[in-house]
Amino acid sequence: MTAVRCVDLCKTYRQGEEDIKALDHLSIEIVEGGFVCLSAPSGGGKTTLLNAIGGLDKPDSGEVYIAGRRIDNLSKGELAELRLRKIGFVFQAFNLIPVLTARENVEFVMQVQGVPAAERGQKALDILEEVGLEGLEDRRPADMSGGQQQRVAVARAIVSRPALVLADEPTANLDSKTADGLMELFRELNDHHNTTFVIATHDKRVMSYAKRLIRMLDGRIVEDIAQDAA
């Protein structure tokens, strides 16, 4: 099964006087259970691609399919529903809702999905334990370190077992030890639950975890290699 398929995606931004091609006739297919790293220099188009896959941004042309369903022509509401049910997100920074505790942040998506309180409460506790945040459930983001916050974000992204997790520079604000821990966690989920991961990064360490490494430049794929993950 194909988890993600992109066909001939184009996206151009205008920056000052210049047109920047963030995606230039890009096509890609990612299998279910894939663990893909996108790597590119700044402005290389990896975040744009990630956002297009997540339905956060629309390409100028081309098609995006998630689990066989075309999504680039969906409405805002349908996209919201898709993100809610199928996709987990981990962003570079500012991942959490400041007024909610760690546990409530994790519960948030489930709550919006309509999962009963008892069930989501337990799930949230379990997952927080899994990411190593036992005992910090009732802290608010402001009272946690960057790594802790990032782990809460991961916990939220995976708690409702989405088929696809999209992560944009998840380790950017983390020290190397924490970053390793996070990647281990990703791989474990990938192995045990067959969750597809697409991670945009320029962290060499992160890349070393990938099963497939895609290098981009100026909106095109310049290298696509399968590798044995660490």
Place this chain on the structure above:
Amino acid sequence: MHMLAILTRLAWRNLWRNHRRTLIMLLAITLGTWAMIFMTALMRGMVSQMVSDGISALPGHVQAHHPDYRDDPSIANLIGVSDTELYERFSTAGFRQWATRVRVPAVITSEYDSRGVTLIGVDPEREDGMTFVDYDAVEGRFLESSDDKGVVIGRKLATTLNTELGKRIVLMSQDPDNEIADRGFRVVGLFTANVMSFEEQYVFAGKTTTQDMLHIDDQVSELVVLGDNYRDVEALYNKTLELIDDGAEVKRWTEIDRFLGTMLGVMDGFVLVWIIVIFLALSFGLVNTLVMAVFERVREIGLMLALGMRPMNILGQIILESLLLLAIGLALGSALAWATVEPIKEGVDISYVGEGMDMWGMSSTLVPELLLSDVVLANVVVLILGFFASLSPAWRAANYEPIEAITKV
């Protein structure tokens, strides 16, 4: 339902994030609400006292007269049905209270001076509580029966005429043949009235005595009927109209004193205008607060959108936040209004402007009237208008592009 729970939680927590801002706004809303309700209670109190004083002077909620009496309140214009006949028709109609009166202009003369007054011939048993005169507060005594030979005048008039209890005065008017009709009376009582000018204007004598003096046997100038609620006199009016059966012109009090009649409507209008004005003054601060709140939260709103929350839910969250803020302010303001009205509900003495209030037709004690309907009106109007005022900032928030919102630093 679960969505509402999330939105409420988020709205509530967000509200207290910037507690300083929220507290200032809350203080403003509380003050505004208090002002709306407190002021309304005072004005309501004034008007309703004005109306009830006015009605007790008029008097009655519904009255019947000869069609020409209102323009020419003289002895020539008496009700076409005899007093006895009126009694037969009305005494079994089940009215709360009703009475007939002789009411004519007269000149009162003491040994020192004379004045023009309105002479009212009453049946004291049937009038109790119907006029502005409190029988128990009368110095001396009030009239005892319809054929009482005494007269009760206002305290102020007594001073002007240089007369006092037990002294004799002469009342002079005319009979239907335009002959001078006069009669000496002994002053048996001095009344005080809320509205000072009443003390100079009205003189009470027994109805039968007055009829004798004016040579009108069994005839009266007016019939007055009192209902339970001065605001709703339609049923009373129709019944009276039916009973009087072309014998006289029947009028509601609102038609007799147009000033008083319009005051009620003017008051209702004023209450609404006042509530809206206060709200508008508040709305700038409210919208400002929301705009700031939304502006500060661009990124987290983007995050929520990215996580799959629908724009409508974001809209709802901001509006909910605004309504929560308003609701707390409204509750505090309403409570404060109640707390400030409660200690003065017996009335505030404003006699330092007593004669001014007299000019407005009001008495010099101000009794606030806190109506539940006004409190509800203020709360509902503010919530509804608050909803609309919040729409614009909420709409902006809902239309953030998640991607731009998140990447914004």
Place this chain on the structure above:
Amino acid sequence: MNLVFRLAWRNLWRQPRRTWLTTGAMVFSNTLLVFMISLQFGMYGLMIDNTLQAFTGHLQVQAPGFIDDQKMRQTVEGIVPLANELRGEFPDQHVAARANGFALISSAERSYGVAVFGVQPEYEPRVSTLPGLVATGRFLEDNDATEIVIGAALARNLKVGVGDELTLLGSGKDGSFAAAVVNIAGIFDSGIPDFDRSITEIPLGLFQDVFYMNGSGHHIVLNNGGISGVAELKARVEATLPSDQELAVHDWDRLQPGLQQAIKADMSSAFFMYGILVVLVAFSVLNTQLMSVLERTHEFGIVMSLGLTPGRLGRLVLLETAIMGLLGFLLGTFLGGLLTAWLSVNGFAYPGMEEMAVKFNLPARFYPEVSTLSLISGPMVVFLFTIIAALYPALRLHRLHPVEAMRAV
């Protein structure tokens, strides 16, 4: 432009929406205040002028005690020569002598008790609007003629017209029986039936004759044209009065205590409303400026570490507020002035005003006038409170420590 001023100006427009919303609150209140104050004071002016010009005048010379007791015997002796003397002494004042009593006035068919005023036909038109209201016939001309001027409602009730004969019956100064037969010279119509029904005027000479006044009267009216300078005039009149009889001089406030008090009562409720508006604006400003200061904590930390004192930063915040306040002042005054100017041409009315107007000698449609006082007094107060509201955020800066502040985001 001064650097600090430029800095303040730019800071304001960092958040244009917020600045406009805050200014908007001021503009709203200022517009409303200008409009309401113009309306209010315009009405008070009219109320005073119309009431005083109608009859009372601005100053009256009376016998001591007359004002309270209004007794026939409390007279001013030799009232006409005294009035002449005052007229000579105060050439820019309109002076007229009057006497007043009560009488039963009868036509062939009817009798009514009325107030009878003895007036000087030559001078009365300058101190009262009543002569100008004569609609049919003419005003009195000869000081001794057996003539009378009555109101339209009374004429209707008495069923008489110009030229008809009326009989007056009353009691004279000494308590004796006073009677006269007079011809109707004119009929006035003031539009207020109660007034028209109760006031009549006869020449002073005739009055003195009929009521056995012996050349005395009850009061001398001085019409000053307006209420300014009345206090000073009163002192001068008091000094001029002869010492051979005891006399009192009363100004309009004493003569019509209801007038001033009605205004006072109305004013206190109006000021309550204005006060609330102003305070709500102040809250809005407080909120905005506090937020703006908190937002800039980091920035302020930097400039303070560069050596700027909290005092100077505080002045910056106050300057920002002052600019905003000035903007609100100018726009609000302009809009309020515009609205008032428009109303001064097109008039202002609201439902129920007609009924109220009659009660207070006001026209049914009101044309407020734009005056400097009404334009700036309200907005000035708003400006003042705006600055006061900004004091807290400005003073708060003294608690700022540069290092901690810089650490803040």
